Amino acid sequence: MPPDVPVGEQPLNAWQRYEWLWDVFYAADYVVTVALVLAQDGPLARRLVAVSALTAIGVAYLVLGRRGRRPALFCGLVLVLAVLAIVSHAAAGFGLFAACSMLFMAAPLPLAVVATVLATLSPVLSVLLQQGVDDPSLSTLVPMTGMLAVFGVCVGLWIERVLRQSRERAELIGQLEASRAEVARLSHEAGTAAERERLAREIHDTLAQGFTSIVTLLQAVESEWDDQAAARRHLALAARTARENLTEARAMVAALTPAALGTGTLAEAVRRQADRFAEETGAEVSCDVPAALPPLGTASEVVLLRAAQESLANVRKHAGARHVSVALAVVPGAVRLTVRDDGTGFDPGAVRGFGIEGMRARAAQVGGSLTVRSGRGTTVAVEVPA
Numbered sequence: 001m002p003p004d005v006p007v008g009e010q011p012l013n014a015w016q017r018y019e020w021l022w023d024v025f026y027a028a029d030y031v032v033t034v035a036l037v038l039a040q041d042g043p044l045a046r047r048l049v050a051v052s053a054l055t056a057i058g059v060a061y062l063v064l065g066r067r068g069r070r071p072a073l074f075c076g077l078v079l080v081l082a083v084l085a086i087v088s089h090a091a092a093g094f095g096l097f098a099a100c101s102m103l104f105m106a107a108p109l110p111l112a113v114v115a116t117v118l119a120t121l122s123p124v125l126s127v128l129l130q131q132g133v134d135d136p137s138l139s140t141l142v143p144m145t146g147m148l149a150v151f152g153v154c155v156g157l158w159i160e161r162v163l164r165q166s167r168e169r170a171e172l173i174g175q176l177e178a179s180r181a182e183v184a185r186l187s188h189e190a191g192t193a194a195e196r197e198r199l200a201r202e203i204h205d206t207l208a209q210g211f212t213s214i215v216t217l218l219q220a221v222e223s224e225w226d227d228q229a230a231a232r233r234h235l236a237l238a239a240r241t242a243r244e245n246l247t248e249a250r251a252m253v254a255a256l257t258p259a260a261l262g263t264g265t266l267a268e269a270v271r272r273q274a275d276r277f278a279e280e281t282g283a284e285v286s287c288d289v290p291a292a293l294p295p296l297g298t299a300s301e302v303v304l305l306r307a308a309q310e311s312l313a314n315v316r317k318h319a320g321a322r323h324v325s326v327a328l329a330v331v332p333g334a335v336r337l338t339v340r341d342d343g344t345g346f347d348p349g350a351v352r353g354f355g356i357e358g359m360r361a362r363a364a365q366v367g368g369s370l371t372v373r374s375g376r377g378t379t380v381a382v383e384v385p386a
Helices: 019-039 044-065 071-088 090-106 109-120 122-131 138-222 228-253 266-281 298-319 354-365
Strands: 284-288 323-331 334-341 369-375 377-385
Touching (some): 044 071, 071 090, 090 109, 109 122, 266 298, 298 323, 354 377
Antiparallel strands (some): 323 334
8 A cells, every 4th residue: 555645545455446346246147137037938927026026136235235224124125025036937046146145245144144045945935836845846956955055155154254354454454544644743753853852962062152152252351351462362263153153053954064074174173173272261272183084974074073062162161171182083993082181070970961962862873982081180082983
């Protein structure tokens, strides 16, 4: 079943899809039976009664049986009309092939079995009424009629089983459709949550840190009115940070590669982060990045760059460090970013901030890992597969 087509617009089962074939069979059986009745000898009135009864069975099927209306009434009509037709003319017994299948399609199983057995015995009743119990044809007619009754019941049981399976499958398809709708809803919600989490990480790792830098720089300017050169330098840094924040915001909205990676390599972007941190804080920063790194996917480069930004932001806000080192290194099967400081340190097990958890989540998305060690100073190491 195509996933974009509602169940209600498709046939529920093979039985319903080919139900028209049964209509063709009933029509053909009616035409053949009527032709046999009219072609054979016998009183015209009896033949007309037989044809009328057969026609009434067809009308009852169209009005009641095919639409599943009032099954008990339908069974009663088919039984009475079939007996009337066969008693009126023996050739009408050919119509039992259609009548028996109609009963099982339209009526509950017990009622259909009883009606089928009675209908198939009607030829015997016809002979008894017309010829009496001494008619020699009864010796063969009774066994044949009994076999026909058994055969009719067996065919009817098969029809009932097919119909029951069709109903069960229709119910199952309905349940699957409901489950599919639920899965689509949950998938949409999961996608929305993932996008919200992505934006939260991006805002935390870029815009929030940039605004923090701007606030810090402007606060520094307030205390530097007497040192115009230092004030101008900090104002220039604040303006540059604001422009970079704007660029990051535009890239974030468009879900593009971070601006720092769009204009250079990962090593250059990490070095720029370290240099800016030194300018803004006055701390001594060493940056060790290799001349060449193994090819990394954009997602892995973003993880390492954001980890460098977040780690340096944490040093600025919490560590009070005087010396910071930033290093990119190639290790077996991976590229590792390490940020160390000589600040106050913290208990990694007790901290559940968004920054550390965000770095860990980012690393996990590309198959990487995050390690945090803290005591006298802090070391943050992020590895991504190369």
